Amino acid sequence: MLKLSLPITRQACTLPLIIFILAIMTFFLPDNISDLLIYNRHSINDGEFWRLLTGHFDHTNFNHLLLNIAGLSMLWALHGEHYSSKSYAVNFLFAAIFCSLGIYFFVPDMIRYVGLSGVLHGIFVWGAICDIQKGWKSGYLLLLAVWGKILYEQVFGASADVEAMINARVAIDAHLWGAIGGLIYPAWGFINKQLNRK
Numbered sequence: 001m002l003k004l005s006l007p008i009t010r011q012a013c014t015l016p017l018i019i020f021i022l023a024i025m026t027f028f029l030p031d032n033i034s035d036l037l038i039y040n041r042h043s044i045n046d047g048e049f050w051r052l053l054t055g056h057f058d059h060t061n062f063n064h065l066l067l068n069i070a071g072l073s074m075l076w077a078l079h080g081e082h083y084s085s086k087s088y089a090v091n092f093l094f095a096a097i098f099c100s101l102g103i104y105f106f107v108p109d110m111i112r113y114v115g116l117s118g119v120l121h122g123i124f125v126w127g128a129i130c131d132i133q134k135g136w137k138s139g140y141l142l143l144l145a146v147w148g149k150i151l152y153e154q155v156f157g158a159s160a161d162v163e164a165m166i167n168a169r170v171a172i173d174a175h176l177w178g179a180i181g182g183l184i185y186p187a188w189g190f191i192n193k194q195l196n197r198k
Helices: 010-027 041-045 051-057 062-082 085-106 117-133 138-156 160-166 172-181 184-197
Strands: none
Touching (some): 010 062, 010 085, 041 051, 051 085, 062 117, 085 117, 085 172, 085 184, 117 184, 138 172
16 A cells, blocks of 8 residues: 555654664663673573563664664554554564574574564564555565565575675574564464454
């Protein structure tokens, strides 16, 4: 569906703006503090479970930060009309935690991870499903596109240009697990609806 205006309501803007600000603030923290926040498998093994969430707010360099906040902004422009504080918070948390747990349990060679890209894939999936629920055929195209991108990355790997830009390996498995996390809230809503019909 072609939109001619941006979703500038308080419900649509508040949480994406908070995440935007937190990512920028985290980037400028001293290294000794930001090191306490990143996803670090060894530290998580030692009980520092907050890293499963806080690691998503840190970034490898300024280019990485810019790419992620641009993605955050574009998703808000694309799907912001679906956002409410509750739904966005729940989807963000599901995508973030599922992304981190997916990496933890299924990608044991990934010791450190930072960035919002895994979560953004989850938010993208959720937004596309919201489009479909509203009857917008573009939602099917967006859902197909994001899963096509993820499948391509799993088979052929990430772009070498992006890896050079962010000075790190692109965490394609984070994209996969974050996107799976983006399915949880819509699936939960669908199951509840089916149970209520009985």
